[in-house]
Amino acid sequence: MDFERIFFFATAGVAVVSGILTITRRNPVQSVLFLIVNFFCIALLYLGLHAQFLAIIQILVYAGAIMVLFLFVIMLLNLGDENTLEEKSGYRKYIAVVLAAVVLVQILTVVAGGVTGPTGTAAAGFGTVEALGETLFREYLLQFEATSVLLLAALVGVIVIAKKKVI
Amino acid sequence: METLIDIVKIVTVMGILLGVVAYVVLLERRVAAAIQNRIGPNRVGWQGLLQPLADVVKLVMKEDIVPRNAHRFLHDLAPIISISIAMTTFAVIPFGDSITLFGRTIKLQIADINIGVLYILAMTSLGVYGVTLSGWSSNSKYSLLGGLRSSAQMLSYEISMGLAVIGVIMIAGSLRLDRIVEMQSGWMWNIVLQPIGFITFTVAAFAETNRHPFDLPEAEPELVGGYHTEYSGLKFGLFFLAEYSNMVVASALITTLFLGGWQIPYAAEMGLSGNLLSVLQVGAFCAKVLLLVLFFIIVRWTIPRFRYDQLMSLGWKVMLPLAILNILATGLAILLIG
């Protein structure tokens, strides 16, 4: 096996294990930590696919920003003690099981349909910031500007959620 | 062979970084003493030069106390996160051009990657975890408040930090730090082209490293020791090391981005060449970094601390608009002047 293949299987293995640990830990803070490990593995997988910019964004935005918010929320709601997160209603569990089964079937159909390996080597400069910026700001102009509206909506959302009574 | 050279480089750089950090602690104590008209530590070795060693031995021999109600695993993990991030951020900073040894050209930078600047920002954003987790896991009120304050502060200034670099990247057209240094040959240092970027970045770097006047997380009168109140022995020492290591790395980063990195103006025209020039350039890099570290230290002992609300409003209401205006101004300048 060549280096890239070993790299892939090692990273994917850690990703799966940390994903499982994320949902089985009773302490939410530990779940958050395993989710961060999981994000790191995904970033490494992106790196294996030559998507350098995406890899570092995965760490910068998901591991470095969104998971900090998760930690803050856990502290905010004092979920640090294990028992507060006890799932009360039973029917949600069943819905979750059904949805998970649907996703599993989907994945299996895709895999059974035949997964093709890499069809060729990536072009020089593929996945770099330069290439990504070129595409993003020329071809996906509208989508990019639409993102700003999305972010604006999110900003308003923050205020609505967090500042209900004040002013 | 390549990997072996890499490992030698890494071990050398980490060793030197640790040594420098240890002596920066001593430097800080001596400078503080000089400012306060004291003498400072001068007993261990000549002029106290062995003091860092004595400190480490003392910390190793201390008892490792973990509070009863603490979350044991996270309590152990937090200092490891802090120190490993502080030590590895240096990986993408070029500390010299290249040097020829035994017929091999060795680049004086550990990892020459395409996304250098983003790597540093990513590492900085991960640094929040060490602080937050140490605060939360200790199960002490002082630690928790210190950790939360510190992480909110780091988050707020990270944005200004990220925005302040954009101007430099627009000029260099690359995220590679070695490319950014090359662009600053002669006197075309980015501090000349990007004065506002330099100021916002430096202020943000002070806040990111939790250094005075932004050392709210460990504001002694209110929070005792801040997020590492409940740590002892070398685990406390690791937080301490991480703080100083962050300061050195931040200085190295400011040097690289704004002060010409390892460039010596007109050195290449003076007929110097090859390894001698490279060694001189590494020396110049170290000198610039040390001067900035000295600046960090002097600021700490001369300027009073901010109040927390002042700090937050400075970050969100002054630094952020200033950094964005800087980006637009840089853009206009490049478009009009070229």
Add this chain to the structure above:
Amino acid sequence: MLEYYIPLGIMILFGIAFGIVMSKASEWFGPKNPTDVKQSTYESGMEPVKSARERVSVKYYMVAMLFIIFDIEVVFLYPWAVNFRKLGMFGFVEMFVFIAMLMVGYLYVWKKGALKWE
């Protein structure tokens, strides 16, 4: 491409190893005689009152939310800044619209007092 990241990976592993060894060192070399008082958390010499696992202020949560939104903005600026000379005036106007849109939100947040730390 991956080979450029190998030194980075090695350095990160070394950093983590250094952290683990150092943090274990005082467990190995230091004395061990824990007492009940020594293991209680510090509270200015008083008996600790209740636990520190209290709910914390919503302000921190809001800072983290605002941080994510502006962080995403910063992330978009990087590919733009790298290509700035190539994109020219077109790119400048494009980004100006993007930033202006976010600044509307920023001013809204400011006016609502979310940036004020009471």
